[in-house]
Amino acid sequence: MPDTPQRTDGPAGWLDRAEARDGAEAWDREARDVGAARDAVARGDGAVTWGGGFQERHDRCPEGAARRHASAPAGIGHPRSFDSRGPDPRNPAPRTPELWLAASGFIRDHHAEERLGDPAARLAEAYAEIADTGTYRHTERELTFGARVAWRNANRCIGRLYWNSLHVRDRRHLTAAEDIAAACTDHLREASQGGRIRPLITVFAPDAPDRPGPRIWNEQLIRYAGYVQRDGRVVGDPRNEGLTALARRLGWRGGDGTPFDVLPLIVQGTDDKPRCFDLPPDAVLEVPIEHEDHDWWAGLRLRWHAVPALSTMCLEIGGICYQAAPFNGWYMGTEIGARNLADTDRYDLLPRIAERLGLDTTSDRSLWKDRALVELNRAVLFSFDRAGVTVTDHHTESRRFLTHLDREERKGRTVGADWSWIVPPISGSATPVFHRTYDTTESTPAYVQHPEALARASGEFLV
Numbered sequence: 001m002p003d004t005p006q007r008t009d010g011p012a013g014w015l016d017r018a019e020a021r022d023g024a025e026a027w028d029r030e031a032r033d034v035g036a037a038r039d040a041v042a043r044g045d046g047a048v049t050w051g052g053g054f055q056e057r058h059d060r061c062p063e064g065a066a067r068r069h070a071s072a073p074a075g076i077g078h079p080r081s082f083d084s085r086g087p088d089p090r091n092p093a094p095r096t097p098e099l100w101l102a103a104s105g106f107i108r109d110h111h112a113e114e115r116l117g118d119p120a121a122r123l124a125e126a127y128a129e130i131a132d133t134g135t136y137r138h139t140e141r142e143l144t145f146g147a148r149v150a151w152r153n154a155n156r157c158i159g160r161l162y163w164n165s166l167h168v169r170d171r172r173h174l175t176a177a178e179d180i181a182a183a184c185t186d187h188l189r190e191a192s193q194g195g196r197i198r199p200l201i202t203v204f205a206p207d208a209p210d211r212p213g214p215r216i217w218n219e220q221l222i223r224y225a226g227y228v229q230r231d232g233r234v235v236g237d238p239r240n241e242g243l244t245a246l247a248r249r250l251g252w253r254g255g256d257g258t259p260f261d262v263l264p265l266i267v268q269g270t271d272d273k274p275r276c277f278d279l280p281p282d283a284v285l286e287v288p289i290e291h292e293d294h295d296w297w298a299g300l301r302l303r304w305h306a307v308p309a310l311s312t313m314c315l316e317i318g319g320i321c322y323q324a325a326p327f328n329g330w331y332m333g334t335e336i337g338a339r340n341l342a343d344t345d346r347y348d349l350l351p352r353i354a355e356r357l358g359l360d361t362t363s364d365r366s367l368w369k370d371r372a373l374v375e376l377n378r379a380v381l382f383s384f385d386r387a388g389v390t391v392t393d394h395h396t397e398s399r400r401f402l403t404h405l406d407r408e409e410r411k412g413r414t415v416g417a418d419w420s421w422i423v424p425p426i427s428g429s430a431t432p433v434f435h436r437t438y439d440t441t442e443s444t445p446a447y448v449q450h451p452e453a454l455a456r457a458s459g460e461f462l463v
Contacts, residue, residue, distance in 0.1 A: 100130055102319030106445065110145050134209035137172075138317060144168040146317030147201050147327070150445040152408075156421035158397050158433070159329050161404040162199055166327070169202040177269035180204055180214050181277035184221050184265055184311075184326060191307045191328050192285040197390035200309075201327035205270065206320045214324045217266035217274055218243065219457040221309040221326050222284055225254070225261040235259055238345055246459030250276045259347070260286075260303055287387045289341075291379040296356060302349075304336050304380070306389045312453040317445040323453070330390040332397050337377035338425040349376065373426055394424035398431035416441045 103126050111119040129136040138146065152163040169190075171183050183202055191200040205213045219240075226234045226241035234241055236259045247264055248254060255261025262284055264276040285306040291297035311326035341347045350372045354361050357375065359368040384391035392400075401422065408415045417438035428434045 096130065096134060099135070099319040100127065102444075103130065103136055106146065106318030107142070110142055113149075114141075114145065135206075135320065138320065140170055143170055143172075143203060143317070146445040147203065147315060147325070150315055150317065150447050151199075151327075153416065153443040153446050155416040155418045155440065155442060157329075158332065158401045158422050158424075159392070160415075161400045161407075162329065166199045166201060169200065171202050172205050175205050175214060175270040177214070177267040177272055177275045178277070180216070180269060180324065181265050181267045184216070184267070184309075185279060185283045187326060187328075188221055188279070188283040188285075188307055188309065191309065192283075195285065195306065195387060195389040197307060197328070197330035199327075199329045201315070201325055203315065203322050204324040206322045211270055213322065214270055214272075215268040215274075215453075215456065216311040216324050216326060217246070217268065217456045217459075218263065219310070219312050219454075221265065221311050222279070222305040222307065223263045224259070225263050227254070227257060227261075236261060237340075237347065242459030243457060244459075246274075247276055250274060252276045252278075259301075262305075285389065287383050287389050289379050289383045290386075291375065292382045294356075294375075297379060300349075300352070302341065302379075304331075304340065306331070306384075308335070310447075312457050313447040313449050314453065315445070316448055323450075327447070330392065331384075332392050332394055332424070333377055333380045333384070334394045334424050334426055337380040338373060341380075342373055342376060377426065394427065395431055398424065398433040402432055414439055414441055414443070416443060 104123055107119050107122050107126060111117065111122070126136045147168050148163055148166045151157065151166055152160055154160060169183075169187065171180075174180050174183055183204070187200060187202045191198050207213045223240050223243065224237040225244040225247075226236040226238050227244060228234055228241050235257060236244070240263060243263060243266070247266060250266065252264050262279055264278045266274050266276055268274040286303045287306055288298075289300075289302035289304060307328050308331055309326045309328040311324075313325070313327075315322040315325040315327075339346065341349050350369050351361060353376055354368045354372040357372060359371055360366040361368045381391060381393055405415050405417075415438075418440065419438055422433050422438065424431055424433075
């Protein structure tokens with residue numbers, strides 16, 4: 001699963017694909033179907049089937065109709081999108097038909113893909129829960145399915161071949177900041193496994209009609225501080241200078257002042273203010289970056305963490321928003337060597353490496369940047385391999401992505417992909433993913449990056 005700090009917008013959102021009038025009509029018909037099913041379940045009639053023609057209506061009002069473009073802060077799954085006054089006793093139908101359409105679409109897809117049989121009873125249960133409370137709770141099986149399929153649907157991830165191996169930790173009962181921070185620490189320990197990185201997600205409480213869910217402000221669970229100096233230079237990662245300043249305002253004393261000081265977790269519990277929690281050293285697996293051919297490389301004192309655990313992306317399943325759901329795969333070497341350590345607005349190491357390599361940096365035509373970039377990426381792969389830490393290279397992962405495409409297409413599933421993200425940041429045309437086009441269709445469930453989450457990760461505001 002790729003590390004995404006290099007991009008600021010995350011997976012794009014989507015526009016509603018059904019007009020409000022059509023959605024309302026579908027809702028009315030669906031309500032009648034569900035009401036009949038609910039009554040039948042209550043009577044113990046056994047197998048229940050749905051009124052004729054719903055599948056056609058569902059196709060016109062898919063789960064995507066309940067979702068909004070990522071730039072819109074309010075919507076399904078966000079507390080501002082719910083009417084919290086409770087059900088109207090004269091009309092027990094939920095006040096949020098869009099949520100019901102999303103829930104019913106997801107439940108149907110889940111039952112169909114995992115061959116769980118007629119979804120009528122589960123649909124009736126979810127319908128009643130939405131009518132009573134304005135929301136509904138996923139079963140553990142639904143949560144696991146939704147989190148895995150969200151990875152499968154991630155258009156900007158090249159590592160989706162492994163989507164079904166994602167391990168899901170259900171921590172929806174946790175709401176206090178200190179408990180969430182402790183669970184995140186456990187996540188990092190469990191994911192690292194001494195170097196054999198495990199794809200893992202920890203899901204905390206979702207947003208609900210009467211309260212927001214918890215928030216993790218860090219863009220990733222492990223982030224390096226960026227200390228702004230008086231002359232404007234930044235020691236560390238410039239991407240995190242805002243979050244570093246915020247952590248100091250919240251009471252963090254700072255680290256040793258090195259370029260790789262690990263930031264504390266900034267966690268906001270339910271109905272709480274953000275607080276800082278230091279990560280214990282045993283939860284942060286790091287790899288020193290050295291080069292197999294250049295002894296002087298060790299003097300650069302480079303390192304990088306082993307677990308890319310994204311923590312500001314919202315997991316959206318069936319209309320429910322899990323704003324705190326950190327997840328990780330493992331690194332592709334170029335994410336570290338071609339972006340995090342090389343980008344001019346990050347660690348900007350290419351000029352320094354080129355100088356040590358004795359390259360002519362007076363003209364771009366010498367291709368000094370390209371040569372330094374390749375050596376930096378060689379160093380990353382060599383160092384992770386020597387440390388026994390899972391990492392993949394862009395050539396291998398490109399071939400595996402085409403294997404994923406083939407598997408999914410043989411199962412009759414469309415694979416959406418964003419070419420600009422799938423193609424690696426170096427040697428693009430030397431990889432097989434470069435020489436083809438992709439369907440850009442976005443599917444749900446999904447991991448979504450909301451603007452307000454990005455603002456928190458930049459330390460822009462307190463709530």
